[in-house]
Amino acid sequence: MSLTHGGVPKVSAMKTRRAAPKIIARDPLATKARILDAATSEFASRGYDGARVDAVVKRARCNINLVYHYFGNKEKLFIAVMERAYGNIRAHHKDMELRHAEPEEAMRGLIVSTFRMFVNSPDAIGLLVSENIHRARHIKNSQLIVSMYDALLDFIRETLDRGAAKGVFRRGVDATDLFISINAEGYFYLSNRHTLGVILHQDFMTEERLHQRETFITEVIMGFLRP
Template structure:
């Protein structure tokens, strides 16, 4: 049988582990609530009281875990980037042929933006603030580096195999993929009004994905 001292130590360790799990869960609940609040109201319009109500926590916990509204906004931005980077890793682009890898990245980016409109809204808000929050982040560049590296390796494989042309910059290509999806979705209200078309109708969305894919593949494939 374990000695009383070892049993006490084990019990204390269990309590610490449970508290850590509870703290992690609470922080995630706060982050998700804040994500919706910031997306709905912007940085200026969001209120800590509203975030606390959404999360079902005392607002003092928000200050305890995150410091203040600006720090919480940065944590939300980092979480949204972490979410998309984690999902991109699950694509396993390195296992696909170069053309299939690029097509998969295009379709994933489009689908992720459609499924997570809050991501676009948060980016719009941060751009209005000239990325002052992201500039203080030590995590953002680390998150993006693996994707750029993987895409660069895909492009180089395609070049060696003779399917891709040379000289394609991975960063520029990813910005183009993201931009072709981002601009359409973040400006769909004004574009739909200007052109008199419902650009969010299923047929229009399908046509847009086909268009983006053809544009990107037309650029990377050799003639």
């Protein structure tokens, strides 16, 4: 290093240090979640047959190799999407929170939470429509999904039994039929909201209209359950 007359080093002769490159740590959980979010939107909007893995990659802003690394293939990716969707649906039922409530309160809570689940999770409708077209071919391969509703049906049976014992519910109600009816009342309304809106000249997605439907469903089901 050369010095000036006063002992100050010449700037042109100094060695400059380059800043070390910033290392971005990989986050596998965040990447998988991003892929699942993108895949959920893709499968819900286009169905299993119409969905494309390259479209998922574009939505998720990731390398296509990561999709195959984490999920294997398109079918396994769809099953993972369905497992997460069913998990979210089950969380909305809130049956564990309602298990110790009075029978009427517990049943009303289940009806409302089921309807609001479909309102707040519109992708679930598209996914269920697609999987029914395929006759549940994919979810049959998920041990997680096939046993996911056992606890909910037990909750409905126990609630019906407690209500019948207290004289607030009629006896002999089948838990499976009741579960189907609770879901059907909200599912049909929301899955057909666009066509219903045209032929019935209403906007079925305003909060006022949603509340009206929620109240109607609750009263229909609870009216049926009364002895």
